């Protein structure tokens with residue numbers, strides 16, 4: 001097998017999954033990350049069975065670290081905002097593991113990143129490297145950074161640099177993501193404070209009176225904490241941030257007519273973070289020559305199907321499988337084109353589906369999302 005020189009831009013979840021899978025396959029992988037170090041930013045990551053099934057074969061150290069800090073929601077429940085009526089219920093623990101080969105796990109984003117980073121050689125992560133310009137020459141891909149440094153002669157460059165991807169801009173032109181008119185609040189409270197709310201160890205979604213209005217709660221940190229994620233329409237707030245504080249009074253105000261169980265969760269919050277939600281339309285291409293995109297860089301999506309991280313993880317695995325076993329770097333463009341063909345239809349369908357906010361509202365079959373197997377799906381373009 002030919003060992004490739006691969007650069008991954010972005011040490012987020014998708015970038016680190018791809019980096020680990022490619023490193024394990026014997027490639028020479030370097031990760032370039034704009035931050036000075038890994039930061040404990042963000043709160044939740046919801047890993048549905050398709051995501052856990054893609055993560056587990058990356059190695060026992062990752063699987064064990066994830067399970068040591070994650071929670072395992074018992075069910076996925078839908079409730080109506082005012083009456084509290086339950087409109088759907090899926091078993092997610094043992095039942096999902098039996099059916100899909102993995103359970104649902106909910107984890108702090110920083111714990112997942114730490115598990116992935118610990119499994120990858122630290123000497124191969126270059127921090128404080130903000131990608132600025134990328135060019136492909138007959139000798140490979142060259143990348144330059146805002147600190148004026150350069151890295152040249154890569155056989156492959158992977159853009160895993162999130163919704164504002166510089167690699168995407170270099171490949172397909174700069175274009176700003178679109179504000180959706182929806183804002184999101186995130187809070188974490190000790191479960192002890194909300195233990196009287198029914199099914200507190202389940203993933204529960206409260207469906208509000210309008211499509212953008214919802215409250216989702218699930219356990220974190222092995223169930224010791226409860227994560228609260230609420231969205232609502234608000235055109236006047238445009239700030240996209242994982243660290244900006246919001247107001248708990250504003251949060252409670254938006255949902256003051258919700259059922260008492262939902263209000264009890266918001267009443268338990270001491271503080272909350274607030275962010276505006278942005279998205280893009282599906283791209284016509286993710287790969288070009290020796291460059292390819294994955295995760296939010298090519299399919300940023302609304303959080304309503306909870307598949308942002310899961311699809312990035314799937315991308316990373318399928319991309320690594322496509323680049324493994326090549327006879328020379330000349331085969332890279334065809335391998336990346338096949339990766340695009342294998343992944344784009346599914347990711348775009350989830351990206352578009354996430355806009356509608358109807359996923360599993362009143363039951364429905366989750367198999368096409370949760371049952372995907374990134375390690376064993378055939379390495380061939382799907383037939384129409």
Ligand code: FAD
Pocket residue numbers: 009010011012013014015032033034035041042043044045046109129130131132160161162163164165166242294295296297303308309310312
């Ligand atoms: P991302 O997770 O966005 O990772 C992109 C990485 O690329 C980041 O590390 C970023 O610093 C780096 N990067 C960006 N531009 C450049 C550049 N020009 N050069 C070099 N590096 C670059 N989702 C949730 O559901 N809940 C959360 O609490 C949450 N918190 C988040 C906090 C942060 C700081 C970020 C960046 C994302 C967060 N997300 C959160 C989003 C979620 O992680 C992603 O939607 C999803 O996991 C897809 O991952 P990704 O790897 O494609 O992109």
